[in-house]
Amino acid sequence: MRKLLASLGLGLGLLIGGVALAQAPAPATTAPAASSMPVAASSTGTVAPAAAAAPAAAAAPAAAPAAAASAPPAPVPNKGDVSWMIVATLLVIMMSIPGLALFYGGLVRSKNMLSVLMQVFVTFSMITVLWCLYGYSLAFSEGNSFIGGFDRVFMKGLFDPAKGEFAMGATFSKGVVIPELLFMAFQCTFAAITCCLIVGAFAERIKFSAMLLFMALWFTFSYAPIAHMVWFWMGPDAYATKEVVDGMNAKAGLIWQWGALDFAGGTVVHINAAVAGLVGAYVIGKRTGYGKESMAPHSLTLTMVGASLLWVGWFGFNAGSALEAGNTAVLAFMNTFSATAAAVLAWCAGEALSKGKASMLGAASGAVAGLVAITPACGNVGLMGALVIGFVAGFACLWGVNGLKRMLGADDSLDVFGVHGVGGIVGALLTGVFNNQALGGPGLVGDWVTAAVSSVPVMDQVWIQFKAVVLTIIWSGVVSLVAYKIVDLVIGLRVTEEEEREGLDISSHGETAYNR
Numbered sequence: 001m002r003k004l005l006a007s008l009g010l011g012l013g014l015l016i017g018g019v020a021l022a023q024a025p026a027p028a029t030t031a032p033a034a035s036s037m038p039v040a041a042s043s044t045g046t047v048a049p050a051a052a053a054a055p056a057a058a059a060a061p062a063a064a065p066a067a068a069a070s071a072p073p074a075p076v077p078n079k080g081d082v083s084w085m086i087v088a089t090l091l092v093i094m095m096s097i098p099g100l101a102l103f104y105g106g107l108v109r110s111k112n113m114l115s116v117l118m119q120v121f122v123t124f125s126m127i128t129v130l131w132c133l134y135g136y137s138l139a140f141s142e143g144n145s146f147i148g149g150f151d152r153v154f155m156k157g158l159f160d161p162a163k164g165e166f167a168m169g170a171t172f173s174k175g176v177v178i179p180e181l182l183f184m185a186f187q188c189t190f191a192a193i194t195c196c197l198i199v200g201a202f203a204e205r206i207k208f209s210a211m212l213l214f215m216a217l218w219f220t221f222s223y224a225p226i227a228h229m230v231w232f233w234m235g236p237d238a239y240a241t242k243e244v245v246d247g248m249n250a251k252a253g254l255i256w257q258w259g260a261l262d263f264a265g266g267t268v269v270h271i272n273a274a275v276a277g278l279v280g281a282y283v284i285g286k287r288t289g290y291g292k293e294s295m296a297p298h299s300l301t302l303t304m305v306g307a308s309l310l311w312v313g314w315f316g317f318n319a320g321s322a323l324e325a326g327n328t329a330v331l332a333f334m335n336t337f338s339a340t341a342a343a344v345l346a347w348c349a350g351e352a353l354s355k356g357k358a359s360m361l362g363a364a365s366g367a368v369a370g371l372v373a374i375t376p377a378c379g380n381v382g383l384m385g386a387l388v389i390g391f392v393a394g395f396a397c398l399w400g401v402n403g404l405k406r407m408l409g410a411d412d413s414l415d416v417f418g419v420h421g422v423g424g425i426v427g428a429l430l431t432g433v434f435n436n437q438a439l440g441g442p443g444l445v446g447d448w449v450t451a452a453v454s455s456v457p458v459m460d461q462v463w464i465q466f467k468a469v470v471l472t473i474i475w476s477g478v479v480s481l482v483a484y485k486i487v488d489l490v491i492g493l494r495v496t497e498e499e500e501r502e503g504l505d506i507s508s509h510g511e512t513a514y515n516r
Contacts, residue, residue: 109295317375351398
């Protein structure tokens with residue numbers, strides 16, 4: 001425990017140093033006000049991050065217009081929007097605990113069931129605390145093109161107990177707000193489940209303390225910056241006149257400035273986590289007996305239950321990223337529904353063609369593949385586009401966990417990269433195709449002053465999406481490698497062979513999942 005506390009202290013020291021460097025002013029560049037995640041003007045006179053065509057609208061503080069004296073009364077949150085966002089937040093929590101925990105738990109051997117449940121449960125809890133302390137501020141406050149600042153450290157400014165007032169955060173619509181504290185809670189679930197996804201790549205052989213230290217470092221230096229680059233902008237209300245457009249664009253995250261579309265986290269969540277998991281599988285090494293001993297899932301029943309909870313909870317993840325109980329939420333909801341079903345059918349068909357029969361594991365994996373792929377696209381593509389994305393993702397991820405996995409040669413225990421990496425890349429790129437109005441998509445906001453909707457030529461948008469994918473892969477890969485090496489030096493990444501053979505339930509936690 002002393003080693004763990006010392007390691008966490010080291011991680012926090014690195015955080016302070018890294019953020020200080022990140023505070024250096026970035027060059028002011030202009031970019032088209034494409035649709036991404038919205039930022040909200042807050043009651044404290046600041047603006048929060050948001051992405052026009054991406055997930056949650058941010059409630060990060062931004063400078064209020066100069067003509068505040070003659071400004072109209074501050075907008076009041078709609079109770080329907082607030083209620084929906086509370087429900088959406090709860091649904092995403094359910095995705096992680098118990099959804100993801102049961103999905104992963106069923107896939108490992110029985111002697112490691114509790115260790116996976118613990119890793120997911122405690123990681124989710126730790127990231128929630130770190131998000132409240134500093135993570136939200138780094139992701140969703142004004143800083144530079146790569147990372148935010150310290151305006152919201154310790155949740156500063158979100159609630160004034162003396163006045164009983166809450167800061168307001170913007171949505172995708174001008175003049176429509178939700179409490180920034182609610183947006184912060186919603187985005188917290190994204191950060192937490194992203195870190196939990198990584199667990200599946202090195203399941204059954206990592207030290208519990210090493211896993212926690214890695215998650216703290218990776219969350220700080222990979223998740224928060226990528227979330228800022230993709231989703232932070234000054235919010236729709238900041239675009240009051242054409243004269244301020246270039247200035248507002250320059251304050252946004254780098255990938256948002258490019259005009260990349262990511263409605264609910266294809267890059268931020270899935271590709272980001274998948275790359276971290278793949279790097280971990282290489283650095284930590286293969287499980288003892290991998291390729292020689294049976295490592296079949298011990299309970300596909302639990303895996304199916306977990307996949308079902310993920311599917312239901314994902315409606316909060318995707319439809320909630322609209323930040324309002326409106327038409328865009330409905331579109332994201334339906335696209336999530338249909339694309340997932342299409343991916344299940346595609347995976348089962350692929351298994352039947354290649355192996356002669358479809359499996360329950362395949363159906364559950366197909367559902368997750370469809371959910372992953374539609375995540376960046378759900379509010380950004382049309383109804384038929386979503387079905388195509390689901391079908392393509394089902395076949396692509398089936399190849400990802402078979403052919404690609406053999407090519408990579410890594411022991412990615414629960415196929416994090418094969419499903420979340422491949423699915424996230426497929427979804428991100430196809431978002432660039434099916435966003436176009438000529439192909440049934442909703443288009444994007446090309447002018448936030450008038451909120452006029454238009455379409456970018458397909459290949460131009462696909463190129464923008466490709467750049468976002470590549471930057472995410474490189475950033476997460478480098479941060480992950482450095483973080484694993486630091487943890488290995490400080491704590492050591494892997495349990496002993498004896499502990500691994502005994503099972504991490506007993507050797508790491510002193511208990512078992514099942515009484516025999």
